[in-house]
Amino acid sequence: xxxxxALVLLMTPxxxxxxxxxxxxxxxxxxxxxxxASLGAVGIAWVVAGYSLAFAPGNGWxxxxxxxxxxxxxxxxxxxxxxxxxxxxxxxxxIITAALISGAIVERMRFGPYLAxxxxxxxxxxAPVAHWVWGGGWLARLGALDFAGGTVVHVNAGVGALxxxxxxxxxxxxxxxxxxxxxxxxxxxxxxxLWFGWFGFNGGSALGANASAALAFVNTxxxxxxxLVVWMLLDLARTGKATAVGAxxxxxxxxxxxxxxxxxxxxxxxxxxxxxxxxxxxYAIQWRSRTRLDDSLDVLAAHGVGGAFGALLTGVFAxxxxxxxxxxxxxxxxxxxxxxxxxxxTASYSAAGTYAxxxxxxxxxxxxxxxxxxxVGMDVPQHGEEAYTSGEGAIxxxxxRAPAMDVQTRExxx
Numbered sequence: 146x147x148x149x150x151a152l153v154l155l156m157t158p159x160x161x162x163x164x165x166x167x168x169x170x171x172x173x174x175x176x177x178x179x180x181x182a183s184l185g186a187v188g189i190a191w192v193v194a195g196y197s198l199a200f201a202p203g204n205g206w207x208x209x210x211x212x213x214x215x216x217x218x219x220x221x222x223x224x225x226x227x228x229x230x231x232x233x234x235x236x237x238x239x240i241i242t243a244a245l246i247s248g249a250i251v252e253r254m255r256f257g258p259y260l261a262x263x264x265x266x267x268x269x270x271x272a273p274v275a276h277w278v279w280g281g282g283w284l285a286r287l288g289a290l291d292f293a294g295g296t297v298v299h300v301n302a303g304v305g306a307l308x309x310x311x312x313x314x315x316x317x318x319x320x321x322x323x324x325x326x327x328x329x330x331x332x333x334x335x336x337x338x339l340w341f342g343w344f345g346f347n348g349g350s351a352l353g354a355n356a357s358a359a360l361a362f363v364n365t366x367x368x369x370x371x372x373l374v375v376w377m378l379l380d381l382a383r384t385g386k387a388t389a390v391g392a393x394x395x396x397x398x399x400x401x402x403x404x405x406x407x408x409x410x411x412x413x414x415x416x417x418x419x420x421x422x423x424x425x426x427x428y429a430i431q432w433r434s435r436t437r438l439d440d441s442l443d444v445l446a447a448h449g450v451g452g453a454f455g456a457l458l459t460g461v462f463a464x465x466x467x468x469x470x471x472x473x474x475x476x477x478x479x480x481x482x483x484x485x486x487x488x489x490x491t492a493s494y495s496a497a498g499t500y501a502x503x504x505x506x507x508x509x510x511x512x513x514x515x516x517x518x519x520x521v522g523m524d525v526p527q528h529g530e531e532a533y534t535s536g537e538g539a540i541x542x543x544x545x546r547a548p549a550m551d552v553q554t555r556e557x558x559x
Contacts, residue, residue, distance in 0.1 A: 146226045146230055146234060146349060146352065146353065147230065148345065149234065149344075149345035149346075149348060149349025150230065150233050150234045150237055150345065150349065151345070152341070152342045152343075152344060152345025152346070152349070153234070153237035153238065153241070153342055153345045153346050153349065154184075154237045154240070154342075155338060155341070155342040155345075156237075156241050156338070156339055156342035156343065156345075156346065157180055157181065157183060157184055157237075157240055157241045157244055158180070158181065158338070159334075159335050159336075159337075159338030159339045159341075159342055160180045160241060160244055160245065160335065161176075161177040161178075161179075161180035161181055161244075161335070162331050162332075162334050162335030162338065163331070163332055163334075163335025163336055163339060163393070163397070164176050164177070164179075164180060164247065164248050164251065164335070164442055165177040165328070165331050165335070166326055166327065166328040166329060166330065166331025166332035166333075166334070166335060167248075167326045167331075167332055167390070167441075167442050168251055168252055168324075168326070168327065168441070168442075169252070169324065169325070169327050169522065170327040170328075170522075170532060170533055171521065171522020171523070171524055171531075172251060172522050172523045172524060173327060173328070173331075173524065173532040174524040174528055174530055174531070174532045175251070175252075175256065175522075175523035175524050175528060176247070176251045176252070176523075178256065178527075178528060179244065179247035179251065179256070179259060180244040180247060182256075182259075182260055182263075183240050183241070183243050183244035183247075183263055184240055186260050186263060186264045187239055187240045187243045187244075187263055187264060187267045188239075190264045190267050190268055191235075191236040191239045191240070191267065192214075192215055192232070192236065193213070193214055194213055194214075194268055194272075195236075195239055195267055195268050195271070195272045196212055196215070196218070196232050196236065196272075197209065197210055197211060197212035197213045197216075198268060198272035198273065198276065199239075199271075199273075199275040199276045199279070199280050200212065200231075200232075200235065200275075200276070200279070200280045201280075202281075203276065203280075204282075205277075205283035205286065206273060206276070206277070206282060206283065207272075207273050207276055207282075208272070208276045208280055212232075215229075215232065218232050224352055225352055225353045226352060226353065231352070234349060235275070235279075238275075238294060238297070238298060238346075239267050239271050239272070239275070241298070242267075242271050242294075242297070242298045242301060242302050243263040243264075243266055243267045243271065243302075244263070245298075245302035245303075245306065245444060245448055246263065246266070246302050246305045246306045246309055246444065246499075247259070247263075248306065248440075248441060248442035248443075248444040249306035249307065249309050249310040249440045249441055249442065249444045249445070250306075250309045250310060250313050250441065251441045251523075252316050252324075252441060252519065252522075252523060253313060253316050253317075253513060253514050253519055253523075254309075254313055254512055254513065254514065255510070255511065255512060255513070255514050255527065256523075256527040256528070257510060258506050258507075258509075258510045258511070258512040259512075261506050261509070261510070262309075262503060262506050262512075265502050265505075265506070266305065266498070266499065266502055269498055269502065270301065270305065270494070270495055270498040270499060270502070271297075271301060273494070274296070274297050274301050274491055274494060274495070275297050277490070278291045278296060278297050278487070279291075279297065284296075284486075284487050284490065287483055287486065287487070288470065288480070288483050289484060289486065289487035290405065290406075290409055290459050290460070290463055290469055290470060290480070290483075290484065291405045291456065291459075291487065292347065292350055292361065292404065292405055292406060292407045292408040292409055292459075293346055293347045293350035293361070293404045293405065293407055293408075294346070294350075294404050294405065294452075295401075295402075295404050295405025295406070295452045295453075295455045295456040295459065296405065296452065296456050296487045296488060296491040297491070298404065298448075298452070299404065299448040299449065299451060299452025299453075299455075300448075300449055300452040300453050300488055300491045300492055300495070301491055301495045302444065302448050302449075302495075303444055303445045303447075303448035303449020303450065303451075303452055303453075304445070304449050304491070304492045304495040304496050305495045305496075305498075305499040306444035306445055306448070306449070307438075307440060307444075307445045307449065307496075308495075308496050308499040308500050308503070309499060309503060310438060310439055310440040310441070310444075310445075311438065312500070312503050312504075312507075313512065313513055314439070314513070315437060315438075315439030316439055316441070316519065317516055317519050317520070319437075319439045320437070324441075326390060329389050329390060332389070332390055332393045333389060333392075333393055335393070336393035336394075336396045336397055337396075339396075339397060339400065340365075340369060340396055340400060343365055343400045343404075344362055344365055344366075346365075346404070347361040347362070347364070347365040347403070347407040347408070348361045348362040348365065348407075350408065351408055356468075357408045357468050358408075360407070360408055360412075360467060360468065361407035361408040363412055363415075364403050364407045364408075364410065364412060364415035365400065365403060365407055367403075367412055367415045367416050367419065368399045368400070368402060368403035368415045368416065368418055368419030368422075369395075369396045369397075369399030369400050369403070369419060370399070370416075370419065371399065371415075371416045371417070371418075371419030371420040372396065372398050372399025372402065372419040372420065372422055372423045373392060373395045373396055373399065374420070375395070375419075375420050375423035375424070376391055376392065376394070376395025376423045376427060377391070377392060377395070379423065379424075379427050394430070394443070394447060395423060395427075397447055397451075398422055398423060398426045398427075398447050398451045399419040399422060399423070401422075401447060401452050401455060402418050402419060402421075402422030402452070402454060402455035402458070403415055403418055403419060403455060404452070404455060405452070405456045405459045406418055406455060406458060406459040406462060406463065406469075408467075408468050408469070409459060409462075409463040409464070409467060409468055409469025409470075410459070410462040410463055410464060410467055410469065411462075411464060411466075411467050414462035414464075417458075417462065418455060418458045418462060421454070421458065422451055422454050422455060422458070425450050425451075425454050426446050426447055426450050426451045426454070429443075429445070429446035429450045430443050430446045433446060453488045453492070456484050456487060456488050457481065457484050457485060457488065459472065459484055460472050460473060460480040460481035460482075460483065460484035460485070461473045461474055461481060462474060463480060514526070514527075
């Protein structure tokens with residue numbers, strides 16, 4: 146569990162590379178910082194209050210205050226591991242879930258308001274849903290299955306990302322010019338490290354080195370393999386070319402889809418889930434690209450749709466003999482209904498909570514970067530740094546009408 150906790154923590158820097166590679170070079174540092182900052186902002190919020198709201202004794206909707214500031218969280222056992230380790234492991238989930246949302250609003254949201262938003266979101270949206278499913282809340286009592294976060298993490302973040310993208314509006318260049326990835330190798334590196342870390346994400350959710358962990362580990366190996374194959378075939382059929390960005394996206398979708406089912410389904414069912422999950426996410430991305438919805442890095446399609454589809458397929462393929470409750474294929478359609486209820490409840494609460502928080506943050510600070518800031522790129526205005534510099538690098542000149550700015554090269558050309 147110590148190793149699994151470290152692996153899940155690695156997933157947040159991995160996400161930074163995955164997202165960072167997908168944006169334009171003038172925004173790469175800001176995009177990566179949106180992931181890395183969650184390690185601090187959400188991590189501290191988790192130990193102060195989030196863990197208590199998610200896992201302290203409470204009611205069906207929210208945990209109580211027994212573990213605020215880690216009160217009562219020591220080396221005593223919680224299940225098979227020390228309580229302190231359980232808290233830390235669950236904290237890594239909260240960190241990456243909040244960071245996932247950034248992919249929908251990169252290249253246009255100011256950094257300070259973003260930090261305030263993800264901190265509040267972790268406490269008021271993530272923690273309650275985690276309590277519903279894993280803390281003894283009402284969805285756990287209903288019998289909904291979520292081994293490692295299909296609803297808690299992926300539906301929650303995917304719907305939150307959708308709301309954030311709608312409220313912030315599209316980037317100024319969206320639909321006017323191609324917004325191409327600046328570093329496909331970064332994308333491949335990020336997806337590979339995400340897959341590596343996901344063995345801790347899913348395998349560690351067994352809370353021990355046991356048979357359930359072995360099953361989750363193998364299913365985490367198999368499902369993305371199947372998604373990758375189907376995704377490349379879809380690319381080849383549509384364009385005649387299998388793209389690297391598509392392959393990386395397919396891997397992530399497969400990982401998302403198997404997450405709720407990892408410890409509940411046999412290995413060949415994991416292959417089926419991975420293969421089937423490619424279809425709705427792939428076509429959701431194709432649909433989104435033809436709309437005015439600027440979900441910049443397709444968080445809704447990869448995580449929201451992939452997580453929802455994986456949660457529903459858990460209700461189809463789950464088997465008591467493999468550690469779950471029998472699902473539809475085992476003659477128990479009621480489990481599919483429970484899974485659908487969990488998806489709808491999580492999506493509804495995430496949408497409402499995210500909307501309310503963004504409106505609140507918007508009352509206190511300007512969330513959207515100015516057009517000149519967006520044109521220059523978010524790196525220098527928000528962080529005072531550039532990812533790539535050279536002898537011909539840009540000189541930033543702040544005017545007296547902050548945050549307006551002008552950029553010129555050393556030769557004076559605009």
